[in-house]
Every structure is written in C-alpha cells, then in structure tokens.
Amino acid sequence: MTHAPLTRRSLLCGVAALPLAGCLTVPDVLIVPEAASVGTNETVFMATNRIFAGGRFQDERQxxxxxxxxAISVPPDRDxxxxxxxxxxxxxxxxRTDFVASSGDHLGNATTFRAALRAEAQRKGTREVMVFVHGFNSTVGTGLYRTAQIRHDFEIPGVALHYAWPSAGHPLGYAYDRDSALFARDGLEALLTEVVAAGLDIVLMAHSLGSGVVMEVLRQLRIGGRDAVMNRINGVILFSPDIDVDVFRAQAARVGHLPQPFVIFTSQRDRALRISARITGLRERVGNLSVPDQVADFEVTLxxxxxxxxxxxDPLNHFAGATSPAVVQILREVAQVNNAFERDITQQTGLLPGTILTIQNATQILLSPVNLR
Structure with a gap:
C-alpha cells in the first residue's frame, strides 16, 4: 500500500493554550519541506485514537x-x-529555532505500520522502539515534537513512536483528559501488541497523566496473561507521573514484577502536581513524592x-526531567546512564551526582547540579 502524504495545508492549524502565558495560537503540526535541510531530522511514528477531520487531528475520540x-526537524539553535x-x-x-515537520505520511493500516516500523529499525540498526505517551494538555504537534526532542537530546538509539491519546489540548480540559486517559488504555495495549508483532522490543516512556495510562496497561497485560508482550518491555520511565500514590501501589501490586529498569522522575518544584493534588484532596502525587517510603516495597528508582x-x-516545572538543560546534559554525558533504557540504572547510580538512598527495594537519587563542561 502506498503512503498518503500529508501536506503543509492539511496540517496547518490547531490551537493550544499554554499555562501562565494566556491563549496563544499555535499550529498543531506545521509541515515545512525545506526544514529537512536546516535541522536534524528525526523519524517519529505516531499511533492515535484521535479523529482526523477537516485536515487536522481533533480532540474527539475514535x-x-x-x-x-x-520527519520532525529538530532546530539547530536551541537549548x-x-x-x-x-x-x-x-x-x-x-x-533555526522552531520545531516543525518536514514531511508526514498516513500509513493506512496496521500491516503497513508494522512494515514501516521494521524498516526504520533495520535502518537504525536497532530492535527497540521508544514509545512515548504524552500527558495533560497536549496536542498532536506538541507530543510529536516532545518525542523527537527526547530521542534526540538523550541520544536514544531506538525508533521513536508517539502514542497520541485524545487530550483536549487545553489547560481547562483536565476532567476531559482524565476521562480520555481511561479511554486510551485499550489503544495503548493494541499499539504495544503491534510493536511486538513487528518483532521489536519496547521501552515505555510517559509524562503526567500518560503515566497513568501506562500503569493501567501494564496491569491489563498482566491480568490478561499477555506475557508475550510484557516480556518485550525492556524498561519504563515515568516523568512527573500524575497518579495518586495509593492507586499506583494498587497498580504496581497487581502487575507484580515490574519491567526493569523502572524509573520515576520526581520534583518538589512541580507546581502542576501541587494543583492536581489539591483537586484530589491529597498532598502528594507519585511525581512529587519527597521520600521513597510509600513505594519502597516495589523495585523502582526515583x-x-x-x-x-x-x-x-515549562513554567510549572512539570517536565524538568526532560526540559531542564542541566538534567539533560547530566544524563547524556554519563555514558553508562545513557544506556539506562537497556540496563539496570540502579547499577549505575554511583555515576550520578547527588545523594543516593536505598529503602527496601526502592532507590532514590537526589540529583544535584554539577559544573558541566
């Protein structure tokens, strides 16, 4: 089956409102073919259960x-x-400063998708797929660009794949997004099944509400006896997970043996999670745990x-693990940590600057700034 190209016009318009910045009109995915010769092109696959209508991806569900x-152009002049x-x-x-797409192609069906995924893996010389699940208030464009940024900045060798569940893409759409995150569970399970059917392994990465989707799907896979998929998950990385601590404990307990490594980025400065905690009437979410005691019986690294x-x-400090230039540089420049998606990060914690605490099965690393060259 031939690919159906997307055009500059077909993906020109979309709106995303940014916290603390008022309402700004931002294109959802802007396709600019000439960007291919300016930035570094990152191939990013996308699977979505958003409706595509009127020349753009909507927030409605299918x-x-x-x-x-x-092909996402990572611009050369940026931090x-x-x-x-x-x-x-x-x-x-x-x-030179803006993320855009230089090309886009509809892949038609799952068979075409699997073939394209295998071809890209062979081209890159890898058998691993980095699946990134976005969080609250995300459009297709912001999710795609973030996926490309993470793969590029952390120099991850795997194929980049973005799961775009139907977020409202608006800071006032939290209730809609929480419902959509529940709706998105079966879609993510189906996507992971397709990746495994392509003969490839998986590293799962998620941000904010997307972390809840990942935990629910791990639980579904275990309950459903889907060991053929579970055994191909080589690691899980959750950035600022917007999950109630008791809910996380129940999910992790039902999953049993968590995929390893299982890494959680946390921050006491995460103002978005403080707001979420107030909405739910609790003090903490998993993404702003101050100590690992409440998850110490699980094999996790915070x-x-x-x-x-x-x-x-990132004015709310809700994605510091991926947006802070210093954090990115620390994790990228420590070569062994650079391979943490393939090997147990708890064996490499001594290479990271900061304080390391171990309580039962959990390890907490209080990352510290260092003088970087």
Missing amino acids: ESLSFTQF SGAVEPGRVRRGGPDL IDVSAFEGGVR
Missing part, C-alpha cells in the same frame, strides 16, 4: 488506531530540552530533580 510517519513549536507568521516559522528548574515553556 475506537480504532490510525498510524502516521513524520537542550527546549521545544518551540513552529508558528504561522509572516515569512513562515524560524527553522530520580528527584527538585534542584533544577524546568526549561523554557
């Missing part, structure tokens, strides 16, 4: 998955961790990045 392949979406402006976006501010476009 039961089936659709598959797309993008590590920074993602500035391309905007429609006079003269076009600044391709990396506390409270010493760091989030990067640009």
Whole structure:
C-alpha cells in the first residue's frame, strides 16, 4: 500500500493554550519541506485514537488506531530540552529555532505500520522502539515534537513512536483528559501488541497523566496473561507521573514484577502536581513524592530533580526531567546512564551526582547540579 502524504495545508492549524502565558495560537503540526535541510531530522511514528477531520487531528475520540510517519526537524539553535513549536507568521516559522515537520505520511493500516516500523529499525540498526505517551494538555504537534526532542537530546538509539491519546489540548480540559486517559488504555495495549508483532522490543516512556495510562496497561497485560508482550518491555520511565500514590501501589501490586529498569522522575518544584493534588484532596502525587517510603516495597528508582528548574515553556516545572538543560546534559554525558533504557540504572547510580538512598527495594537519587563542561 502506498503512503498518503500529508501536506503543509492539511496540517496547518490547531490551537493550544499554554499555562501562565494566556491563549496563544499555535499550529498543531506545521509541515515545512525545506526544514529537512536546516535541522536534524528525526523519524517519529505516531499511533492515535484521535479523529482526523477537516485536515487536522481533533480532540474527539475514535475506537480504532490510525498510524502516521513524520520527519520532525529538530532546530539547530536551541537549548537542550527546549521545544518551540513552529508558528504561522509572516515569512513562515524560524527553522533555526522552531520545531516543525518536514514531511508526514498516513500509513493506512496496521500491516503497513508494522512494515514501516521494521524498516526504520533495520535502518537504525536497532530492535527497540521508544514509545512515548504524552500527558495533560497536549496536542498532536506538541507530543510529536516532545518525542523527537527526547530521542534526540538523550541520544536514544531506538525508533521513536508517539502514542497520541485524545487530550483536549487545553489547560481547562483536565476532567476531559482524565476521562480520555481511561479511554486510551485499550489503544495503548493494541499499539504495544503491534510493536511486538513487528518483532521489536519496547521501552515505555510517559509524562503526567500518560503515566497513568501506562500503569493501567501494564496491569491489563498482566491480568490478561499477555506475557508475550510484557516480556518485550525492556524498561519504563515515568516523568512527573500524575497518579495518586495509593492507586499506583494498587497498580504496581497487581502487575507484580515490574519491567526493569523502572524509573520515576520526581520534583518538589512541580507546581502542576501541587494543583492536581489539591483537586484530589491529597498532598502528594507519585511525581512529587519527597521520600521513597510509600513505594519502597516495589523495585523502582526515583530520580528527584527538585534542584533544577524546568526549561523554557515549562513554567510549572512539570517536565524538568526532560526540559531542564542541566538534567539533560547530566544524563547524556554519563555514558553508562545513557544506556539506562537497556540496563539496570540502579547499577549505575554511583555515576550520578547527588545523594543516593536505598529503602527496601526502592532507590532514590537526589540529583544535584554539577559544573558541566
């Protein structure tokens, strides 16, 4: 089956409102073919259960998955961790500073998707797929750009795949997003099944509410006896998980043996999780645990990045593990940690600057700033 190309016009418009910045009109996915010769092109696959209508991906839900392949241009003039979406402006976006897509192709069906995924894995010389699940208040474009940024900045060798569940893409859409996160569970399970059917392994990464989707799907897989899929998950990394601690404990207990490594980025500066905690009437979410006591009976590694501010476009410090230039540089420059997605990070904690605590099965790393070259 031939791929159906997406065009600059078909994916031109979308709206995302950013916290503390008012309502800003931002294109959902802006396709600029000439960007291929300016930035570093990252191939990012996307599976979504958002409806595609009127030339753009909507926030409405559909039961089936659709598959797309993008080339995302990572601009050369930016700080590590920074993602500035391309905007429609006079003269076009600044391709040296803005994230845009240089191409996009609808892949049609699951068979075509699996074939394209295998081909990209062979081209990159890997058998691993990095599946990134976005969080609250995300559009297709912001999720795609963040997936490309994480793969590029952390120099992850695997194929990049974004799971775009139907977020409202609006800071006032929290209730809709929490319902959509529940709706998204079966879609993520189906997607992981397709990756395994392609003969590839999985590293699961998620942010905020997306972490709840990941935990629910791990639970579903275990309850359903889906060992063929579970055994192909080589690690889980949760950034700022917006999950109630008791709910996480119940999920992890039902999963039993968690995929390893199992890494959780936490921060006491995460203002978004403070708001979420107030909404739910509790003091803490998993993403802002101050000590590992409440999860100490599970084999998890907590990396506390409270010493760091989030990067640009992260005013609430809700994604400091991926947006802080200092955190990105620390994790990237320690070569052994660079392979943490493939090997047990708890065996490498002594290489990280900071305080290391071990309580029962859990390890907490209080990451500290260092003088970086």
